Amino acid sequence: MTDPISRKLFQRAQELIPGGVNSPVRAFRSVGGEPVFISRAEGAYLFGADGAKYTDYVGSWGPMILGHAHPDVIKAVTSAAANGTSYGAPTELEVRFAEKVVELYPSIEMMRAVSSxxxxxxxxIRAARGATxxxxxxxxxxxxxxxxxxLLVKAGSGAATLGVPDSAGVPASAAGNTTTIAYNDIPALRELFSARGHRIAAVIVEPVVGNMGCVPPVPGFLEEIISLCQKxxxxxxxxxxxxxxxxxxxGMQERSGxxxxxxxxxxxxxxxxxxxxYGGKRAIMQNVAPLGPVYQAGTLSGNPVAVSAGLATLERLDAALYEKLERLSARLEQGLRTALERTKTPGCVQRVGAMLTMFFNEGPVRSWSDAQKSDTARFGRWHRGMIARGQYFPPSQYEAAFMSAAHTEADIDTTVSAAEEALREASA
Ligand SMILES: Cc1ncc(COP(=O)(O)O)c(C=O)c1O
Structure with missing residues (x-):
């Protein structure tokens, strides 16, 4: 049961905003609940409209790796804003940002900043089509x-299915050049390339999937994508x-080499x-305007306030932070796995670094069809139980939970006890 202030806000929001939210999954529909409206956030915690405190494993859907309202990020943002919020002209900040990104991602020789x-x-993809x-x-x-x-296309069954739009409003013609195959299906990928390799501009992949829950690539899958593309x-x-x-x-390119x-x-x-x-090889990026014929632009691209927040975050990502994230994430993974065992709930926990999903499905989950075997009704009951216990996990079975460096071992132990109680409740 959501707090009365959130409930009232949600009623007002629904009058004016589709589903009451500015991005669909925030509506909590797939867990059969109502969203908590957030008034502020600090470190590992969110505070609801009524002041209730939640330990946050959503982290704004990924960005908040340092925790919320990190003092260095807030300082960078406020001092940038004091100098003006947007110029629509190049800045030194953008150069420093590009240098930092290229340092962390050696495969990127040139990049362009955008807003989402x-x-x-x-x-x-436009650049890839332009280049090929x-x-x-x-x-x-x-x-x-x-x-x-x-890109709003998923496959029917079968090895290589021609695109059919997934959303109303997408013309079949827009999806017609998108081919979708199952994640981790190396034979299907080989078959597709041998049939239509000469027509393929690009293969786009989440190198660890977060958007069907956390699903790692099987050994050889990412390597095969790269080598077939090269060939x-x-x-x-x-x-x-x-x-x-x-x-x-x-990222995953560092982990996989x-x-x-x-x-x-x-x-x-x-x-x-x-x-x-987005960025990559110089030969591809040189096709982007104004250097080349591939057009792409943005009024707020490389915005100084946003770039300042980004730089302040990137500058704090060191080896000690990733060691801490690994230790905390492994603790949560093990705790949730034990909770599943102790409550005899069919499920599995999949994790890569600081992203993780507890599937209500014995697993292993390697593809979308595996993920869909999950007991989403039980997940919904569990999620509601967690919210009631001040634990804010993504409101969908098909999303990953994220750890931040602001979480503590004590936070995780509290979360794990709550998870066990909520699992018992969910199976009743
Ligand atoms: C892998 C991946 N690509 C692209 C996007 C789209 O990003 P945005 O929501 O900033 O448009 C998301 C968003 O969750 C994502 O997870």
């Missing part, structure tokens, strides 16, 4: 790459909007402000 992950993936002169884009079922028309003259794109600076400072042709970044690199980026 959606823009980053859309623009990366080809149209077909391959994506994997269950991967989310933002809400551009041609057939297509462009490999790692969409590290979620995994970037999350599973390691240099792989170098995709292009990379999309967002979330953490913006430190909680609207900032994202």
């Amino acid at each position: 992950g959606t823009e980053a993936t859309m623009a990366a 002169g080809r149209d077909v884009v391959v994506k994997f079922e269950g991967c989310y790459h933002g809400h551009a028309d041609f 057939h003259g297509a462009i490999s794109i790692f969409d590290e909007v979620m995994t970037g600076c999350r599973v390691a400072r240099g 792989l170098k995709p042709d292009m990379t999309c970044l967002g979330k953490i690199i913006g430190g909680g402000m609207p900032l994202a980026a």
